[in-house]
Amino acid sequence: MSKFDPQNAQNLVEIEKQFAVVAVEQAQTYWNLLASVEPKDLRLTKLDDEIFEHLKAAFPELVQEPYDQLKKIDENFMKNESGKKRWHEFILQYEKTVKDYNFGSLIRVDADDEYSQTNSIFVTRLQFYAIEIARNRLGLNDVIHEKAKKEAEAEKAAKAKEKEKADKKRKKAD
Numbered sequence: 001m002s003k004f005d006p007q008n009a010q011n012l013v014e015i016e017k018q019f020a021v022v023a024v025e026q027a028q029t030y031w032n033l034l035a036s037v038e039p040k041d042l043r044l045t046k047l048d049d050e051i052f053e054h055l056k057a058a059f060p061e062l063v064q065e066p067y068d069q070l071k072k073i074d075e076n077f078m079k080n081e082s083g084k085k086r087w088h089e090f091i092l093q094y095e096k097t098v099k100d101y102n103f104g105s106l107i108r109v110d111a112d113d114e115y116s117q118t119n120s121i122f123v124t125r126l127q128f129y130a131i132e133i134a135r136n137r138l139g140l141n142d143v144i145h146e147k148a149k150k151e152a153e154a155e156k157a158a159k160a161k162e163k164e165k166a167d168k169k170r171k172k173a174d
Contacts, residue, residue, distance in 0.1 A: 019104050023122065027106040027115045030132070035148030039141035045098060048133050055130045058090050063134060070134055071111045075121050091126045101126045111140045114148075 033042060045051065056063050062070050069077070077083050094101045105128035106120045113119045123131075135141045 023104050023106045027120070031115060031148065034141055034144050035152050037145075039136035039145050040139065042136050044129050044133055044136075047094070047097060048129075051094075051126075051130050052133050052137055054090065054093070055134055058086065062131075063138070067138055067140060070131065070138065071140055073107065073109045073121065073131065075109070078121070078123060078127065087124075087127060090130070091124055094126050098126060098129070107131060111135050112143050114144070 078087065091101060101124065103125045104122050105125045106115060107123050107128050108115055109119050109121055132141070
């Protein structure tokens with residue numbers, strides 16, 4: 001039996017679909033976390049502090065005010081030859097300390113907007129952690145937190161109103 005070579009492996013559609021499902025589920029979970037927890041208090045890993053400090057050292061341009069490069073991710077910056085090399089070096093340092101560090105994750109391109117087909121790109125889990133930890137620490141997800149919190153409150157109020165209507169109907173039927 002020959003050794004598995006990931007560089008020459010074929011992409012199997014079913015496996016890709018499963019990875020996509022996991023990435024979408026993670027995105028939904030993260031969105032729900034942003035709605036319920038103040039972003040500055042959110043911990044994504046046990047190494048958040050280390051990852052944030054490392055990001056600041058490895059990618060100082062991302063954490064320069066007014067944080068435009070963090071607010072709106074440039075996919076080319078992430079995936080061009082130079083960006084790939086820099087990110088690869090960054091990511092590899094967490095190979096033994098962050099579970100699933102190189103799994104695929106979805107990240108919002110524009111920090112002020114929610115996940116959507118046009119506002120999401122596929123990155124590694126560690127890139128997601130690094131960028132979202134920075135967005136949380138620097139207050140860039142506060143807008144989303146407030147927006148998601150209001151949406152959740154509105155949804156809760158709508159459900160309460162629906163329940164009230166159903167209760168009134170049931171009382172009339174009795």
